[in-house]
Amino acid sequence: MFEPRYNSELLQKAVDAFSRLPGIGPKSALRLALYLLRQPMEEADNLATAVTDLRHKVVYCSECRMISDAPLCPVCSDPKRDKGIICVVENVRDVMSIEHTGRYKGLYHVLGGIISPIDGIGPADLAVEPLMERLQKGNVREVILALSTTMEGETTCFYLFKKMSHYQLKITTIARGVGFGDQLEYTDELTLGRSIENRQLFKPE
Amino acid sequence: MFEPRYNSELLQKAVDAFSRLPGIGPKSALRLALYLLRQPMEEADNLATAVTDLRHKVVYCSECRMISDAPLCPVCSDPKRDKGIICVVENVRDVMSIEHTGRYKGLYHVLGGIISPIDGIGPADLAVEPLMERLQKGNVREVILALSTTMEGETTCFYLFKKMSHYQLKITTIARGVGFGDQLEYTDELTLGRSIENRQLFKPE
Numbered sequence: 551m552f553e554p555r556y557n558s559e560l561l562q563k564a565v566d567a568f569s570r571l572p573g574i575g576p577k578s579a580l581r582l583a584l585y586l587l588r589q590p591m592e593e594a595d596n597l598a599t600a601v602t603d604l605r606h607k608v609v610y611c612s613e614c615r616m617i618s619d620a621p622l623c624p625v626c627s628d629p630k631r632d633k634g635i636i637c638v639v640e641n642v643r644d645v646m647s648i649e650h651t652g653r654y655k656g657l658y659h660v661l662g663g664i665i666s667p668i669d670g671i672g673p674a675d676l677a678v679e680p681l682m683e684r685l686q687k688g689n690v691r692e693v694i695l696a697l698s699t700t701m702e703g704e705t706t707c708f709y710l711f712k713k714m715s716h717y718q719l720k721i722t723t724i725a726r727g728v729g730f731g732d733q734l735e736y737t738d739e740l741t742l743g744r745s746i747e748n749r750q751l752f753k754p755e
Numbered sequence: 756m757f758e759p760r761y762n763s764e765l766l767q768k769a770v771d772a773f774s775r776l777p778g779i780g781p782k783s784a785l786r787l788a789l790y791l792l793r794q795p796m797e798e799a800d801n802l803a804t805a806v807t808d809l810r811h812k813v814v815y816c817s818e819c820r821m822i823s824d825a826p827l828c829p830v831c832s833d834p835k836r837d838k839g840i841i842c843v844v845e846n847v848r849d850v851m852s853i854e855h856t857g858r859y860k861g862l863y864h865v866l867g868g869i870i871s872p873i874d875g876i877g878p879a880d881l882a883v884e885p886l887m888e889r890l891q892k893g894n895v896r897e898v899i900l901a902l903s904t905t906m907e908g909e910t911t912c913f914y915l916f917k918k919m920s921h922y923q924l925k926i927t928t929i930a931r932g933v934g935f936g937d938q939l940e941y942t943d944e945l946t947l948g949r950s951i952e953n954r955q956l957f958k959p960e
């Protein structure tokens with residue numbers, strides 16, 4: 551067992567600070583601290599400034615709750631995005647993943663979690679009301695529920711579906727089925743069974 | 756391949772700064788940045804301060820070259836340490852490792868590397884002259900060479916040995932042999948052969 555105690559208090563503090571980050575243990579933390587000591591001062595200053603600025607200046611988009619440098623995020627303020635479609639996701643990483651595909655041109659809505667009774671997370675803990683307020687404005691014609699296909703994701707989809715049922719909306723979910731590049735023999739039975747039931751017309755691209 | 760481009764410049768900068776640290780790729784860097792965004796501001800400030808203080812305030816001990824908060828490190832300034840023995844090590848981590856054993860009560864000397872022609876590191880790149888200056892003061896009766904048992908380590912040992920030969924000194928190296936807890940059948944031949952040649956009188960502890 552590696553005892554994380556050093557004869558320099560400054561080193562100790564840096565190691566402690568790094569150790570508090572997820573996935574960084576005391577040994578990695580020490581490695582990072584010793585690495586920074588060998589770098590030019592600007593390197594350490596740059597990291598410190600980036601961390602401070604990130605935490606103090608990043609805001610959440612007032613519309614979609616995506617992290618943003620301005621009150622309205624680049625997606626919401628982009629005139630080329632289709633404001634009639636909202637894609638509901640669990641967190642900001644999901645927005646990044648979907649944006650990265652380059653296949654979606656509508657807006658987003660970040661729930662900030664999914665309904666999970668076991669973790670004590672109910673609808674009130676999520677950005678559900680802000681979503682309803684956006685729908686109330688009446689410009690939205692489709693809501694895509696892009697949540698995980700887990701029990702919690704399905705529960706959240708169902709909850710949102712009921713909650714939105716009185717709006718004039720097309721409510722869709724992302725396609726579920728066998729992933730591109732997946733081999734059938736390694737696909738789980740549930741997915742495979744559902745993808746046969748929900749088979750689609752073959753469209754050569 | 757994950758494209759590390761985000762629509763927030765602040766996030767981008769933080770991810771870039773974390774990515775420059777060793778062992779942290781763009782995905783881990785994003786995870787760290789998003790984690791910090793969810794923490795209280797003090798958490799980010801604490802990390803930033805620890806990093807800045809570490810880089811700006813940590814100095815190297817004027818005697819042994821160990822990292823230190825003061826011009827003289829706690830080991831060198833401890834009246835209880837034996838100032839007649841200097842243990843020569845490659846880097847500050849080695850000092851930490853030996854200190855952690857609690858078995859050594861002398862002083863240290865951090866070379867800051869070992870002789871490695873292949874990496875272009877020669878004696879002039881190491882803190883060899885400062886070591887000689889310490890020996891010149893005449894208070895040292897033993898120098899322990901605690902370097903890696905690699906080709907580079909052995910070369911450095913040999914170089915230092917010759918360099919120190921005109922001082923009235925006992926020059927030792929750390930014991931080499933089969934590690935405690937090691938099984939003979941898994942010990943390499945060189946180590947095993949040498950530990951038979953260099954067998955020691957059995958001393959029950």
